[in-house]
Amino acid sequence: MRKNLTKEEEQKRIREWTQGKNLxxxxxxxxxxxxxxxRKTLSLCHAVFRRQDVEDLTQDVxxxxxxxxxxxxxxxxxxxxxxxxxxxxxxxxxxxxxxxRKKDRLGRLGKNPLEPIEREIGQENNLDRxxxxxxxxxxxxxxxGELPVLERLVFKLHFFDGLSLQEVADSLRRDVNYIxxxxxxxxxxxxxxxxxxxx
Amino acid sequence: xxxxLCIDLETLASYxxxxxxxxxxxxxxxxxxxxxxxxxxxxxxxxxxxxxxLSENEGLSEKESRSMWAKIKEKIAPVLQWTRALxxxxxxxxxxxxxxxxxxxxxxxxEARQPVVEYVYFSKELNEMxxxxxxxxxxxxxxxxxxxxVTEEEELAKNVRLTLKREGKKDVSRPLRDAYVxxxxxxxxxxxxxxxxxxxxxxxxxxxxxxxxxxxxxxx
Numbered sequence: 001m002r003k004n005l006t007k008e009e010e011q012k013r014i015r016e017w018t019q020g021k022n023l024x025x026x027x028x029x030x031x032x033x034x035x036x037x038x039r040k041t042l043s044l045c046h047a048v049f050r051r052q053d054v055e056d057l058t059q060d061v062x063x064x065x066x067x068x069x070x071x072x073x074x075x076x077x078x079x080x081x082x083x084x085x086x087x088x089x090x091x092x093x094x095x096x097x098x099x100x101r102k103k104d105r106l107g108r109l110g111k112n113p114l115e116p117i118e119r120e121i122g123q124e125n126n127l128d129r130x131x132x133x134x135x136x137x138x139x140x141x142x143x144x145g146e147l148p149v150l151e152r153l154v155f156k157l158h159f160f161d162g163l164s165l166q167e168v169a170d171s172l173r174r175d176v177n178y179i180x181x182x183x184x185x186x187x188x189x190x191x192x193x194x195x196x197x198x199x
Numbered sequence: 200x201x202x203x204l205c206i207d208l209e210t211l212a213s214y215x216x217x218x219x220x221x222x223x224x225x226x227x228x229x230x231x232x233x234x235x236x237x238x239x240x241x242x243x244x245x246x247x248x249x250x251x252x253l254s255e256n257e258g259l260s261e262k263e264s265r266s267m268w269a270k271i272k273e274k275i276a277p278v279l280q281w282t283r284a285l286x287x288x289x290x291x292x293x294x295x296x297x298x299x300x301x302x303x304x305x306x307x308x309x310e311a312r313q314p315v316v317e318y319v320y321f322s323k324e325l326n327e328m329x330x331x332x333x334x335x336x337x338x339x340x341x342x343x344x345x346x347x348x349v350t351e352e353e354e355l356a357k358n359v360r361l362t363l364k365r366e367g368k369k370d371v372s373r374p375l376r377d378a379y380v381x382x383x384x385x386x387x388x389x390x391x392x393x394x395x396x397x398x399x400x401x402x403x404x405x406x407x408x409x410x411x412x413x414x415x416x417x418x419x
Contacts, residue, residue: 020280020282081215081218089253090208090215094240149229163246
């Protein structure tokens with residue numbers, strides 16, 4: 001169970017941990033959080049995992065935190081806007097992603113972002129519609145690079161990564177109405193490009 | 200800052216924390232729009248950080264915690280490096296007064312004149328009840344002194360004898376009678392510490408292997 005520490009107590013503890021002191025206490029305070037984050041990250045990535053994988057990854061996170069004289073802890077800077085638990089979660093998600101990439105088990109978050117859409121197209125029985133959809137998808141992919149940066153990013157986050165517009169707005173720290181406009185502009189621009197191509 | 204073309208952890212933290220400049224934000228977003236791996240990492244990290252259901256207070260069970268910590272300790276064993284500290288800083292550590300009941304310092308002295316200690320402190324579970332605490336201090340060039348205490352359910356363990364072995368040297372064996380057993384003038388090198396606890400009809404012994412060198416203590 002993580003102890004509820006005051007801000008001063010926590011800052012003092014973080015200083016000690018970065019000096020390599022009381023590392024067991026760090027594990028006791030954040031072991032549960034890391035384990036939950038590992039589990040959640042694996043689920044988000046649609047990875048098939050066993051209890052042992054969660055345990056091994058939880059250990060790997062702490063080994064990463066402690067290695068090279070706790071260099072990852074030393075990099076933590078509260079002024080960057082993230083709470084210490086956020087920093088621990090960030091290290092955890094990165095460790096899990098590195099592991100999945102190594103094992104090539106990224107599932108939904110694999111190398112091909114269009115895989116879920118392609119799978120859906122694959123289920124289409126009408127051959128003409130299936131071919132047309134595949135061609136359209138290829139054209140979209142080719143044209144995406146021509147969109148302005150934010151339009152391209154919002155389009156990918158929403159359509160490829162499955163984030164809702166509210167989630168995109170939260171992640172990019174923008175107003176949801178603004179994100180809605182950006183997405184709308186991205187779709188319109190793409191449609192126009194494809195129409196021109198057809199002509 | 201960006202590491203080569205991809206986004207490093209610090210930069211990602213600053214971006215998520217909203218503390219980057221507009222110029223840097225544009226640069227990061229341009230990278231995220233084109234780099235599949237970084238974008239996936241950002242999506243997952245951002246989802247996790249915004250997840251209000253992810254409990255921050257739920258801990259591991261005591262059994263899980265014990266076994267996991269033992270495995271982590273095995274993996275990080277070689278990182279017990281000498282730590283430099285002022286005696287006054289160390290007095291806050293609960294174990295310090297056990298091993299240094301009267302440290303050579305006085306409160307009136309200026310910080311600069313206070314003795315600096317180069318030390319390693321660690322504990323090792325010998326079994327479910329017994330725990331060995333070791334405080335090793337660098338004394339002079341290539342020498343150290345080691346103080347060992349063995350506890351049983353947080354009390355000083357009874358009927359315990361400690362024997363320190365080093366190849367080519369005479370074994371040093373001492374019973375644990377006071378707060379700790381001290382082994383002085385230890386040259387850097389490989390050591391075996393045998394902890395024996397005598398029961399009414401039997402005895403149990405445990406072996407700790409370690410090397411003391413310039414870098415610190417390498418548990419083996």
